[in-house]
Amino acid sequence: MNMPEIVGLFFKASLLLFFILMVVLILTLAERKALARIQQRKGPNRVGFKGILQPFADALKLLTKEDILPASANKQIFWVAPLAVFLPGFLIWVTIPLAKEVVLANLDMGLFYITAISVLSVMGLLMAGWGSANKWAMIGGLRAAGQLISYEIPFIMAILAIGILAQSFNLKEIVDDQAQWPFAIKQPLGLFIFLTAGLAELGRTPFDIHHAESEVVGGPFVEYSGAHWSVFYLAEYMNTFTIAVLTVLLFLGGWQSPVLPFSGTVQTVASLSWFLIKTALVIWVIFWIRGTYPRLRIDQLMSFGWKILVPASFINIFLTASVLYYALPHWVITVVSLGFLGATFYFIKKGSLAGNKQDTVTIINSSDIRAQLSNKAEV
Template identity: 45%
Template sequence: MNALNQLPLNIAAAIRSLFGDPHSIWADLTMDIISIILVIVLIVLAALILILLERKVAGWTSQRPGPNRLGPHGWFQTIADALKLMGKEDVTPAGADRLMFKIAPMIMFALPMMTLAVIPYGHGMAPIRLNLGIVYYLAISAVSTLALLMAGWSSNNKYSLLGGMRAVAQMISYEIPLVFSLLGVVMITQTFNLSQIVADQHTIPFIVLQPLAFVVYLIAGVAEVNRAPFDLVEADQEVVAGPFTEYTGLRWGLFFLGEYGNMTAVAALTTTMFLGGWQGPAILPGYVWFFLKVGIIIFFQMWVRWTFPRIRIDHLMGLAWKVLLPLSILNIFLTGVGIYIYQLIVPRIGG
């Protein structure tokens, strides 16, 4: 099992050994390029698998078979959909701001790659190691609000603009309790380094110490990804498809990939901050435990989507400001009190 745990690190060491100096700038650049390619492949494969899984979960929750025609058990349905998108005409509205209209989906697709690059997938397996990993993750993920606003405004469509403005209101509102919910873990570990946070959970995962923060983060994370029941950004009955109304073909597909990429990133950070990251019993390699935990969180998000109806926008905003924000502040207070009591008791026991 130790050999399987060390397999990715051994492969990385073998690639570095091809250079005269394993720690030269060229070796580092090569490993960075390989890491970027692996993250891109991860997002694309995750999207292909999750689209099929989403349909299967939708069928399961509503007692329908789901896709079952193309390929065994409908496994090739996603490939067919991808080929269909590639064949669709790329249409740009006549009155649109062409530059912003074309850049917005690229930004939306690039953001999950940038956030997943700092996640530790196993021991020593973070593509980019940052001491301010949480700060970097939150800063990059917040840019998705700008991408949706750019898409809505540049389309020159009132429904798209309304969807973009809803995105700004919703995502900024839920970012605040989301950030506050992570502060409890930071207070306990005294670090922003994601690898160190995982290491500090070697005895007990933080979901045990921070159950309230976990619940708040999970709800706010679903809202940040604009998944039902928080999908007011693209409420079909009200604003057609929101910021995505005027997009076709691959540009619409990039938004779709970005959504599933962001969903994977939220699940990855949830696993890292609250579920012990890659740590688990030695019967499986660490990176396998990591992806199993991520899969459970993603399944939960899908289950929620196909179980609860879309909520009204006033209820949506009220949940963020009147419920989740006070709960996240309460969690910070309780965490501070717990740390203070712990610091009082432990020296006396040790003495």
């Protein structure tokens, strides 16, 4: 590798970092605005036109805040942890294509690389939990470890099924394979597993157990402030974007659209925008879910993961593989997959989660009670 190439790569990486930062800034604003609308509020509306500059104000404020190091914290681990969370999430981006030609390095084992790297961020959360020397942070860190590692399995399995279906681990080829039918139609079960496990990986509502504000007071991030805290949130929003992008790439056909009559640069720009629109939709769904659902408990999360999602993801792989092996038509996957999706909900309903479910609250009329009381008084 000669000097210009290294410089070029460095330049590309900086560009990517800049892009990610911009996306994160936009996402923070978008999330606050979306949640505000869901809750019938106005959201940030002071800085700039309708609050558009709010994320910059926030970033400035966070960067100028004091970085507090707790007295009994383990200094090295405490300071390194935010980076250990951020870096794996960032490294994933090396191989994610945003359009046909917009990618840093199109790896042949792209999906494999993504799954391998993304697991590493657990370490960072554990380090943060341990390094802060705070009991809530420790509990949060351990919760994060348990949650992320167990949801890693259905997550990877869902990806694997896509690899089998597309006969490739190269993200570009996977997208090309969806020119006719997006994989969401072929694998609704896979999409369900991927999104659920993805949300759990992100630690977003309803799976925000490791930094649950009302339980562990922010989990591993309790003791962080200022720039280091902001790195955690940078990582969180970056990962949200990653999951949304991966959903679009793997299930919603990436930049493939029914009609794209352009060619050359125009086509690249058009397909990029089409891709970003799809991503925005997925992100809106994530925000929508965040605005609607309560949080699960850690043991329920685990039992949901291991008893429902993991078996379902194995079924998904088995189904995909056998359809391909026996060269059956692809609609078979769709039908059987839908069936299993229904079965999954059936099992959720069957009460693996909520114990006894019957009509427990009855309304007794006051006149009945009065009659009873007067009877008693007479006796």
